[in-house]
Amino acid sequence: xxxxxxxxxxxYDGLPALDDVSLTVRDGEFLALLGPSGxxxxxxxxxxxxxxxxSAGQVRFNGEDFLALNPRERRVGMVFQSYALFRHMTxxxxxxxxxxxxxxxxxxxxxEIAERVHDLLRLIQLEGYGARYPSQLSGGQRQRVALARALxxxxxxxxxxxxxxxxxxxxxxxxxxxxxxxxxxTGVTTVLVTHDQEEALDLxxxxxxxxxxxxxxxxxxxxxxxxxxxxxxxxxLGEGLQLQATVARGEVxxxxxxxxxxxxxxxxxxxxxxxxxxxxDTGLVGVVISxxxxxDRARVAVSLHGRRLELDxxxxxxxxxxxxxxxxRLHPRRFHVLAERGDIQTTSA
Amino acid sequence: MTAETLxxxxxxxxxxSLGRGLLIGLALLWLTLIVLAPLSVILVEALRKGLxxxxxxxxxxxxxAAARLTLLTTAIATPLNAVFGLAAAWCVTRFDFIGKTLxxxxxxxxxxxxxxxxxxxxxxxxxxxxxxxxxxxxxGLQIMFTPVAIVLATILVTLxxxxxxxxxxxxxxxxxxxxxALTLGARPSxxxxxxxxxxxxWALLYGVLLANARAMGEFGAVSVVSGHxxxxxxxxxxxxxxxYNEYDFxxxxxxxxxxxxxxxxxxxxxxxxxxxxxxxxxxxxxx
Numbered sequence: 132x133x134x135x136x137x138x139x140x141x142x143y144d145g146l147p148a149l150d151d152v153s154l155t156v157r158d159g160e161f162l163a164l165l166g167p168s169g170x171x172x173x174x175x176x177x178x179x180x181x182x183x184x185x186s187a188g189q190v191r192f193n194g195e196d197f198l199a200l201n202p203r204e205r206r207v208g209m210v211f212q213s214y215a216l217f218r219h220m221t222x223x224x225x226x227x228x229x230x231x232x233x234x235x236x237x238x239x240x241x242x243e244i245a246e247r248v249h250d251l252l253r254l255i256q257l258e259g260y261g262a263r264y265p266s267q268l269s270g271g272q273r274q275r276v277a278l279a280r281a282l283x284x285x286x287x288x289x290x291x292x293x294x295x296x297x298x299x300x301x302x303x304x305x306x307x308x309x310x311x312x313x314x315x316x317t318g319v320t321t322v323l324v325t326h327d328q329e330e331a332l333d334l335x336x337x338x339x340x341x342x343x344x345x346x347x348x349x350x351x352x353x354x355x356x357x358x359x360x361x362x363x364x365x366x367x368l369g370e371g372l373q374l375q376a377t378v379a380r381g382e383v384x385x386x387x388x389x390x391x392x393x394x395x396x397x398x399x400x401x402x403x404x405x406x407x408x409x410x411x412d413t414g415l416v417g418v419v420i421s422x423x424x425x426x427d428r429a430r431v432a433v434s435l436h437g438r439r440l441e442l443d444x445x446x447x448x449x450x451x452x453x454x455x456x457x458x459x460r461l462h463p464r465r466f467h468v469l470a471e472r473g474d475i476q477t478t479s480a
Numbered sequence: 481m482t483a484e485t486l487x488x489x490x491x492x493x494x495x496x497s498l499g500r501g502l503l504i505g506l507a508l509l510w511l512t513l514i515v516l517a518p519l520s521v522i523l524v525e526a527l528r529k530g531l532x533x534x535x536x537x538x539x540x541x542x543x544x545a546a547a548r549l550t551l552l553t554t555a556i557a558t559p560l561n562a563v564f565g566l567a568a569a570w571c572v573t574r575f576d577f578i579g580k581t582l583x584x585x586x587x588x589x590x591x592x593x594x595x596x597x598x599x600x601x602x603x604x605x606x607x608x609x610x611x612x613x614x615x616x617x618x619x620g621l622q623i624m625f626t627p628v629a630i631v632l633a634t635i636l637v638t639l640x641x642x643x644x645x646x647x648x649x650x651x652x653x654x655x656x657x658x659x660x661a662l663t664l665g666a667r668p669s670x671x672x673x674x675x676x677x678x679x680x681x682w683a684l685l686y687g688v689l690l691a692n693a694r695a696m697g698e699f700g701a702v703s704v705v706s707g708h709x710x711x712x713x714x715x716x717x718x719x720x721x722x723x724y725n726e727y728d729f730x731x732x733x734x735x736x737x738x739x740x741x742x743x744x745x746x747x748x749x750x751x752x753x754x755x756x757x758x759x760x761x762x763x764x765x766x767x
Contacts, residue, residue: 180663181663182659182662182663202659202662202663203662203663203665203666203667204665205663206665207663208663208664209659209660209663211656211659211660213654213656215656215657215659215660216657216660217657217660217661217674217675218657218679219678219679228661228664228666228674229664229665229666232661232664232665232666232667232670232674233665277660280660280664281663281664283664284664284665
């Protein structure tokens with residue numbers, strides 16, 4: 132049950148929303164489409180659901196031409212950011228809708244539908260809420276009902292369009308954990324669209340990073356962290372430094388600092404995560420801006436080559452002894468020399 | 481009003497509440513003068529020569545024919561407008577197409593031109609020297625000065641009411657629910673019956689009543705195309721005018737009272753629905 136997307140292009144009024152995108156969603160996996168707004172991730176999801184059509188390219192599901200099927204025939208469960216619950220129906224009727232509208236031959240009988248609704252209400256932990264209307268539920272509860280409604284049709288593919296976008300941070304975190312559990316229970320191949328990197332890295336087996344209508348990199352969260360394909364990916368996945376650098380004669384150089392690198396000669400970005408920096412006699416020259424103790428840890432803000440970076444360290448680390456205003460040299464234990472975008476160039480250290 | 485605002489208004493200085501009383505009084509006085517007084521004049525004039533005379537003038541066959549034609553016209557025009565209004569609102573709120581702004585302007589047009597013009601256009605099309613006159617003559621068909629022309633003129637005048645009522649609501653609701661139903665396997669007919677229609681049902685009913693009231697009372701456009709043939713092409717408003725011009729005041733006012741009662745019935749139903757509609761929106765508007 133793999134979904135194969137080949138060279139999809141979609142343009143709106145001449146502006147490309149998706150530009151030659153190819154992607155494979157494997158059977159049973161949880162894939163996140165991650166990118167800033169306008170990167171084309173929602174367009175890609177709508178094409179999977181059949182709510183939008185590509186200008187060129189192919190979508191195959193288990194070898195079957197998905198584009199030849201209309202959304203009604205695809206058996207794809209979709210969850211919208213706006214919940215899109217049927218406001219005039221009870222929670223139970225919402226969940227049962229996809230079963231009730233089936234053609235007479237394949238429609239389950241009344242008792243079967245009731246049982247399925249009951250099972251799903253238990254799955255979303257809303258037993259006893261079946262007779263309520265969506266307006267009587269909280270945002271998190273509504274989104275759970277929307278998920279149950281999508282699961283009721285036993286979808287071959289579950290599509291989630293920023294499902295937690297309208298919820299507050301705490302509810303988001305709880306729902307995220309719960310969604311991962313549901314995925315493990317049901318095993319439905321799932322595609323999640325989000326602009327929240329923490330959400331994507333937490334939930335997904337693999338993450339596809341989109342940028343301006345192109346796929347920048349697809350990999351597991353760990354691999355994205357270990358081997359970012361570009362300075363953009365490095366920047367998008369979390370806090371870090373991307374310093375302008377040049378590579379020449381087997382060395383990477385950023386102002387007064389240099390290290391051996393096998394990256395190709397030319398301009399590049401020196402990309403470093405804060406956790407890879409350690410106080411040392413050699414290294415990048417910086418100044419401590421502030422140092423805040425909180426329990427057994429300290430947050431040390433450092434200005435490095437004109438950039439501000441927050442370092443979270445255990446008390447006792449040499450960095451936590453420094454007072455604001457003191458100079459410091461920071462040595463990157465690990466760094467990446469990357470182009471602004473494009474293929475993996477090199478990983479050093 | 482919440483408890484908070486109640487407390488605030490109670491704490492208001494005296495002269496402010498005096499000003500409020502004055503304004504309310506002024507508004508009431510104005511309404512009495514402009515709305516209530518003329519309405520009661522109709523009743524008073526109708527009953528001037530006693531209830532018997534009023535009932536007698538209402539039992540004239542011409543009045544019954546006019547009432548029948550009015551109700552028939554409304555019964556044809558309103559459902560057609562409901563269907564067209566729903567289709568137009570659907571088109572405008574669910575699709576982007578070239579000429580959308582023009583379509584919306586056209587829907588509004590009958591509101592902004594005089595009803596007399598809405599009548600005249602039919603004369604220009606179907607009249608003795610109208611565009612379609614040769615074709616109609618050849619086929620031996622007569623449209624002007626028949627109930628058909630009256631229905632056409634009424635449809636044109638009441639055309640905007642439903643679309644105007646539905647478009648803002650459907651715009652606000654968006655199409656996500658319909659798309660969700662589509663991905664759940666619903667056929668277009670099921671989406672319309674189970675999702676679209678229930679979501680706009682109150683606005684639809686409200687619009688139907690507005691269009692209905694307007695259709696019953698329409699004078700200008702109908703007057704142009706009717707031909708004023710008693711018992712055949714006279715609607716209630718036209719009949720009121722004829723009786724009045726013939727100095728049959730009791731008859732005129734009794735007929736006017738009948739028309740007013742029909743309109744008031746619609747109004748009562750409308751207020752009731754407005755109430756329900758507001759509750760409905762308040763209860764379910766959040767999702």
